[in-house]
Amino acid sequence: MRFHTRKWIKPEDLNPNGTLFGGKLLAWIDEEAALYSIIQLENQNTVTKYMSEIDFKSSATQGDIIEIGIEVVKFGNASLALKCEVRNKMTRQTIIKIDKIVMVSLDKEGNTKPHGKIKVEFVKDRLGDS
Template identity: 55%
Template sequence: MKFRSRKLVQPSDLNSHLTLFGGQLLAWIDVEAYIYARCQLGSARLVTKYMSEINFTASAQQGDIVEIGCQVIAFGTTSVTLRAVARRKEDHQPIITIDKMVFVNIDENGEAAPHGVTEATEDI
């Protein structure tokens, strides 16, 4: 898995315990996974359909750098399934793992549409 995106944890990203707010991290992951899926499929018409269990395993503090990585798990006719991990850059400690994120390619009417991709591209 390549970690292509980095975020600096800032005061506005913190929860009441002064650690990274989980909702902020999920938003960062959703955007990064969308970009990764879009690059894989070559389509801007994607929607997040499904996220599997979200496993928070560590926290991040103000000033930490968070890296986000994605990899293709499978291609469907109209979808792509990814795995996503966010980790602290300093020690590579995973903060969150999401085993399955499914993005669906849609047409101009919002209906699922075939994308024609069957193999992952690593250098995107």
């Protein structure tokens, strides 16, 4: 799994218990999945359709650094299935694992749009040897 994003836990990210607010973390995961999918599918009109069960294993506190990892599970006709892991760099503990996040490619009218992708592409591969 590639870990693309790191977040520094600040006071505004905490719940009343003084630990990372789950809703904040889920928003970061959703944004990371969207950005990853938009780049892979080359379509800014890509949205979240599904997120599997969420089970928090540990947390983070103010000053901790977490990292968000995304990996492709499957390319569908108009979708991309991902899995995600978030870990605390300070404690080395997994905070959450999400087995399946489905992102869907849409056209301008909001209908599913086939993307024609079958494998992960890196930007450097799209640019060629110029």
